Amino acid sequence: MEGTHAFEQWLWGVTLFLKAGLVLLVVYRKNNRVLPFFFSYLVLNFLQSVLLYETYRIWGLDSPVSLRVAWGTQGLVTLARALAVAEICHAILARHRGIWQLAWRLLAGTAIFVTVYSWAVSRGRWELVILSLDRALEMAMVSAIAILFVFARHYQVTVTPVIRLLSIGFFQYSCFRVINDTILERWLHHYASLWNLLDVLAFLGSLLLWMWALRQTLPATAPAPELLPENDYRVLSPAINARLKALNEQLIHFWRTEGENT
């Protein structure tokens, strides 16, 4: 147990060091101008770690003050991460104005629905309120990223490797947190120390992925595609759908004939 604790502390130190390194790397590469919300999230995350270190040093690990500071700041950091994910969604789809108009509503709607669902099915204990809210937000981010990439694939939108790696980092960490929070909710005290360790490990994975992704300077603005006149979609889209409908009717007709024959 003592060994695990020492390893956790060492890991925590390494993560803190890497967080600072990533913040500096982003500033050095001037990527903070391209991804301001992502940068804000990294800074807040780093500041939270410093604050927690001081809080634990002064009041100890299990004190109520430390607990309040930890969860209070965690809320802020999770919110900053949600904004960074929204920034990623915008970076991928915003150049395609029509799809973006459609996607952001769907992404926001899904995120709200998933948040409400996660909140509704959580256990109604007051000490688990923050944990449930945290899981609900993580769940919303996981859904948003998954749907975002389905959209991008469906409409054949190019996703740059950097944005893809950043998204994978967010996705894996949020997935992990949902699972970790769900297990913690059930076995609160028995799982707490392992929960911390696994959380740090998952974050370390994302951190390394982001560092690899942001080792180069990103272009300030990606070239926007030349859009078609609005009327073209209005003319062509219903025509395509009408033909597809007729095609399906033919298939239904065929199926019935086939059934009668056999």
Next chain:
Amino acid sequence: MNIAFYSFFVIIALLFAVFVWSQRSSKKHTAPATPPSSSLDLPGSHVAYLPQIRRALSSTDYEYASKRIPPEALRRMRRERKQVALGYLAALREELVRLLRTAKIIASLSPKVAPKQELERALLAANFLWRYRLIRLSVWAGFAPLPQINDLGNLLSGYSVHLEEAMKEMGERAAMVAEMVSSPDRRRIHPV
């Protein structure tokens, strides 16, 4: 509470699968950065082979052959006819995929997209695909739905012609706008 507990794992597993699927071979499916007016893959290739396929699959042809060739050759002919029917169905599906690709490119390059249209198209495509699989299975099992295949071909050809007309209209309109913009009196142009 148990269902709620496990539901999180199930949802995460599903979303993870969706995410992994969305990452798969996405490199070869990328939208162009320019309008597709000149490079649209308008289908119509199957139309060229339609008379031959109709002839190869016609029942009179089969009846005629059954009186003149030995049973073994007839069996081989039936097998080959089935292969032709399956190949033709596959070509129809390929053309449908190309048409859907055109629709996606148009949507991705449009400043405004109607959610109703997009949802409708996704449902229609899904409907087509599962019905197509059933038909393919029935052809494979030995039933020969020749007139229906013909109908399918006509339908897709009509679709292609319609699209081709619309694209031509788009091109003419673009040329007209370009001419108007290059004319000296640009102040008279009203975009709407």
